[in-house]
Amino acid sequence: MLLRKANVVDGALALLDETGLDGLTMRRLGEALGVRASALYRHFSCKQALLDAMAERILESIDLTLEPGPWDERGLVLAGRLRHALLRHRDGARVVAGAYTAEAHTVLFGNTSAALLREAGLPPRQAAWAVMAVSQYVIGHTIEEQARADLVDGGSWPRRMEAFAALADDVAFSAFDADPQERFAYGLRLFLNGIRHELATPYAPQYCNGTP
Structure with a gap:
């Protein structure tokens, strides 16, 4: 063959x-x-080249067709579709993390997302940064979500939660015991609120320890 x-x-x-x-x-x-x-x-x-191709295949599965509507609603749809694409494969988020490839669908997802924010009024540079920030949130959240799933499948998640509950208060414990979908949606809403603030506020570089 x-x-x-x-x-x-x-x-x-x-x-x-x-x-x-x-x-x-x-x-x-x-x-x-x-x-x-x-x-x-x-x-x-090399193996990394294979991982890059796998990441491209995962992103290829995302439907980038969006219904007309407010930019934030369409942004929620894209972020949700990215998360679901990562969840379709075990460790899918780890495969995509760090896959800085110039493959067609990887670039297309970024371009589509950035165009959405540019249409909303963000300058091109800030739109690209915002896409990077939200994408990293989605990937990072999904990495943790899939790691939790492995612990559940392996039977060690209840023991870990029992140990954590003995040391943490109810508020801290709820961050780990919450439904992943609900927690994901809340975090994504924080990002969208930040983008709305950027749209309403002229951009000024922020400095940390004197360095932009």
Whole structure:
């Protein structure tokens, strides 16, 4: 069988769902595909190149079609679709984190999001920064969400929560025991409120310890 690049990515995502990112190696992927690991390097020079292609495939699954409406409502839709795309694969958020690739769908998602904010009135540079900030929030939240899911599946989550509850007050405990979807929506609302503030306030560089 001729091993195509797309087949390698398909196999890598299937192995990711089975073993998680820590279990994804070129050797194990080769075994799953019935080839030597060396055959994979004809398509990907290293594991990171494969991870970049997997990240692109994950982002390719996001529907970027948006209904007309206020910018913040459409922004909520895009952020929610990004989260769901990451959740479709075990450790999907870890795969996408740090994948600074110039692949078509990776760039298209960023361009679509930034265009939404530019249309709302943010200057191009601040629109790009805002997209980066929100995307990093979505990815970071989903990394924690998927880590929690692994702990639940492994049976250690209740014990960890019991230990935490013994030391924390009810308010602190609620941050960990809350429904992930509800907590995600709240955090995203904080970001959108910040963007609304930026739209209503002329931008001025902020300095920390004398450095912009």
